[in-house]
Amino acid sequence: METGKKPLSFLFKNINSNVKIRLKNDTEYRGVLVKCDNYMNLILDNATEYNSNELVADYGSVFIRGNNIIFISFE
Amino acid sequence: METGKKPLSFLFKNINSNVKIRLKNDTEYRGVLVKCDNYMNLILDNATEYNSNELVADYGSVFIRGNNIIFISFE
Amino acid sequence: METGKKPLSFLFKNINSNVKIRLKNDTEYRGVLVKCDNYMNLILDNATEYNSNELVADYGSVFIRGNNIIFISFE
């Protein structure tokens, strides 16, 4: 993995990848990252919601407000 | 779905669509998205309020302050 | 209802209308919206305070700091 100072550029390179998003309220969203801005606002496609690794909901597209995000992991 | 860097533009394209808004206090609002700005302040028409998927209130138009929003899902 | 991108302009058009204001601490204020700015700081006249739909206090004019507001509904 390339090293450098720009974590957000890494995020932009992962457009169209599967990601897991952990929010401050401890829920997790999984899906395809289709849009993302500098505030970490993002759109997930085929989004699913997990609570303690249990599937609790199924969405089409969701817009997640960046300031709720703790971390994003990449497969 | 088009990919890109602008999640908010996706929101603006969904003006007049039905949306579900989840807030930080865990309540959910459903209705027609009629107005929206860059802070995610928005106006819903025919707005209803749900708590754990149970209808708890019925409003005409509501103004929701963007900083309370966790996510918005689109049907 | 006119559609567009400016939720705050909708608020300004409702100056002199009856509104309900829900705050983050779950109390509700009802009254006549007489002043409002871009931060959603606002002045209510004939303001009353409700907790779980029960009237708990009666004020003349109140200044509400915008950052406490979750939503505003219009009759």
Add this chain to the structure above:
Amino acid sequence: METGKKPLSFLFKNINSNVKIRLKNDTEYRGVLVKCDNYMNLILDNATEYNSNELVADYGSVFIRGNNIIFISFE
């Protein structure tokens, strides 16, 4: 009461009036509003502190940091 868009100007007009200040931690301060700025930082004279309408403390002058304020009511 004059209508308009500037709730803070209403605050400035009430310099030297008796006000009640409700803070986010649910305590209430009552006193004479002697200074106030755009952040709602303010100085109260003859300030008293109430908790559930019970007097708990008596101060001379207090400086209240604006970002703790929920609302201000005017007699």
Add this chain to the structure above:
Amino acid sequence: METGKKPLSFLFKNINSNVKIRLKNDTEYRGVLVKCDNYMNLILDNATEYNSNELVADYGSVFIRGNNIIFISFE
């Protein structure tokens, strides 16, 4: 007491006075206000810490970060 719009200038005039500082976590600091800026960051000398009016700690100089402050009272 002079009236006006600048609560922070009142704070600056009280440099070298004894003050009580109440923080959001409900602890109280008492001491001599020796430095203060526009964010309400401040330095207290001969600082003591109180919890429910009980002395819990004794410091030399402390730097208090302004955004934790609820109010400052002056003797």
Add this chain to the structure above:
Amino acid sequence: METGKKPLSFLFKNINSNVKIRLKNDTEYRGVLVKCDNYMNLILDNATEYNSNELVADYGSVFIRGNNIIFISFE
């Protein structure tokens, strides 16, 4: 260790080092710091998640949003 005024420059010098990140929700992430910006947004490689010093999850790369961070320690 060099003294000076720039804590963030120290962070940038530790790119490619092993770090421990403690978040506000008390979880800890360990891994190799590969990217970092001025907001303390960062990318960890070979990231692992600990709760009370117990390994709870294993990730490839994670993006951590800087505003959740309490501290970063260096080996």
Add this chain to the structure above:
Amino acid sequence: METGKKPLSFLFKNINSNVKIRLKNDTEYRGVLVKCDNYMNLILDNATEYNSNELVADYGSVFIRGNNIIFISFE
């Protein structure tokens, strides 16, 4: 101690001194202040972590994010 308006300059003068840092989550860090910026981000050397005055951890260098800090005391 010199009086004035700049609490942060006092912090910068204490580079290389022993300090105690109290955070919002009530943990305390002690160590040598080696770097510090205007946001109160700082680097401690020989850092130790205390909880209710009990030593709970020992670090080499730690980077503490300024917005978690309640106060800093100087010996």
